Amino acid sequence: LYPNPRLRPTGGRLRKNSLNKTRLWAYGISGDLPIIALTVTDVKELDFVQEILTAHTYLRTKGLKADLVILNYESGSYFQPLQESLRRMAQAHAMLTGLDQPGGVFLRTISHMPDDDVLLILASARVLLVAARGTLAQQLGNQADNTNWPPRLKSQKRFEEYPRAEFPTPNTEFFNGFGGFSKDGKEYIIQLPAKVKTPSPWINVLSNEHFGALVTESAMGTVWFGNSQLNRLLPWSNDPISDPPSDAIYIRDEDTGAFWNATPSPVLTDTSYRVR
Incomplete structure (x- = not known):
């Protein structure tokens, strides 16, 4: 809603x-x-x-x-x-x-x-x-919609599904079944098979002196300006079980009209993901 x-x-x-x-x-x-x-x-x-x-x-x-x-x-x-x-x-x-x-x-x-x-x-x-x-x-x-929306996309081609290829298991250090550290120690790489989530959210903080964000292995967590408690631009759920995303990124094929989410959330599909 x-x-x-x-x-x-x-x-x-x-x-x-x-x-x-x-x-x-x-x-x-x-x-x-x-x-x-x-x-x-x-x-x-x-x-x-x-x-x-x-x-x-x-x-x-x-x-x-x-x-x-x-x-x-x-x-x-x-x-x-x-x-x-x-x-x-x-x-x-x-x-x-x-x-x-x-x-x-x-x-x-x-x-x-x-x-x-x-x-x-x-x-x-x-x-x-x-x-x-x-x-x-x-x-x-009385709330008339005067928004100048773009025209609806008309697909030019028929959507066809092809067999999905699984990612090979990454060559990492201390792999625990979900992820491990890269050989150079600069990344933590998470491998998610189809319709599988980590037991708990894996969260990273991105920030500078003005803006900040939480990013989990599933999607965006929250975004704030100045103060993460007082000036949130996107909601924060604080729910480690369902970990609902505050924002979502979708990719759309302009030829067929097919679209899907670029991250495991908000819709967990039968596609494997590699998060780094």
Whole structure:
């Protein structure tokens, strides 16, 4: 699943933001999970809020975690009917999603927040929804796709499969069944037969003073700028069992239209790989 880029804030709003995600911590939001921001201005919009809370709870039960940040635009006063209604609705969903915890619901009132902090939350959102714009179906339907996509590839030749040749076992030092060191000691060479993975990820760090990346024997791990914890450009799973890739490289035959991944992940095929 991927968020629709047309549901993100506008480019102008993104450019106005000058804060980084560490400022989110003041509101209990880590920034590690995708953020769904929902703006509410009137009690007449509570039906839409209920719709989003139900959708968020459903996604959570399916294992898809996201922080739902509800921004209450009600003016500050002694009586706050909208805030009280929102609090009761959020608490009703708390058993499955939680309140003020990762993957849960975060209810915040903008009258208690600096404008720059509100802008940061909106700019950080992977999905921005405005309750005043109608139902969820209407808002999704109004997102016209104006992207100038290239034309679909028309294959010129018929794809034919040929017998796959296995790599010969590399001539390495201390070969353990999966890999070993090259004779000059400058490389570690991993040999993966068809549909076989190493018992654990073999990880290398590529970095300089500005950028860095993790690369495993299966694919790309993550990429960051400046700080590997605070400024990740690609997600980091920290899962040594499944080791899901954060990025993928595909190769396509422009004559036949056939395509395949250049690394063992994300699709483990019946092809052998040599990783060095």
